[in-house]
Amino acid sequence: MNQPLAEALEAGYTLPTEWYIRDEYFQREQHRVFRRTWQYVGLLEQVAKTGDFFTVQFGTTSLIIVRETETTLHAFANVCRHRGSQLIDGDSGTCTTLQCRYHAWTYRLDGSLLKAPGMADEPDFHPDQFALAAVAVDTWGPFIFVNLDAHATPLQSLLGELPTLVKQTGLALGDIRRRIRRTLEIQANWKVVVDNYLECYHCPVAHPAFCDLIDINDYHVTEYDSFSTQTGALKKSAKRGKGKHGYDASQGVTDGFYAYLWPNFTLNIYPGPGNVSLNLFVPLDTHRTLAIYDYCFADAVSDRDVADFVRFIDQVQDEDTVLCEAVQRGMRSGFFEQGKLMLSRERALRHFQHLVYQSVSDE
């Protein structure tokens, strides 16, 4: 195709296959997308008290998220300023200071250097020049996001009207807590996984339980600057208790609401009692993605209802995983160059692929 790619995308052609299977694009995305965008890392409940911390991995970079005071949260590179050792090994904990195991340099919870044993008489050593490297951290409701780019625009400008739309679903984000975290490695490029999330053209074929719950003839996609939403009405037949989908959606939120936020975060509210499930699709390499699923519920939702609900979602995720892995294999076959979208159903993919193109392209 000789058409410039921006025009081809506009016309509903997909990103060329090489964007999904060549390492060169993966490397560019790491620098031009993932080191510059807000990334979901966890929930405020994980750092509820002063000194609570957890660590997260971003490609080759580990970060520490730590609460300094009731109102102050920090994110630091998990790297000691003495000789560069990774500072904290564990996933989470509570501490009063952050101490390196190598030579015991010790940092306050605000990242400043508190102690560097034996260094007091060292010439040309200025402790105030050796604070931990801070990265931007911000929150939306109970969700924590970080950004490795010191010049990042505020999280709020990325979110735009998304918080308002979530509020309009009737779900109170302040009431939810995480009950389950699942992680799954998908043998597909992260963009295949996002593409798959962004359309329900495949739902009647691939998701019988989902289609038993949601009326896909009353299903709507809306694009915004940095996010898109899909909404689907609860099927009339599903208002009468558990059907094939297997959980009771008759009370609580009435419609399904599924939001995708650039670049790799999704927030899902299903019909039924207070639930939010978050997906983060972390690129591991060109052909592999780590999917992290955080299932959150209001306290009033019983363990039994949680189990029914999670079984339903797990089934949908498993069905999607099979589809994504089949796409990646097809893309690597040597017989697929560029696809064509059905824009009445797959418009949100075009929106996403435009965002990728704008960030990654050299054109």
Ligand code: FES
């Ligand atoms: S590398 Fe951390 S104290 Fe030496």
Ligand SMILES: [Fe+2]
């Ligand atoms: Fe799906």
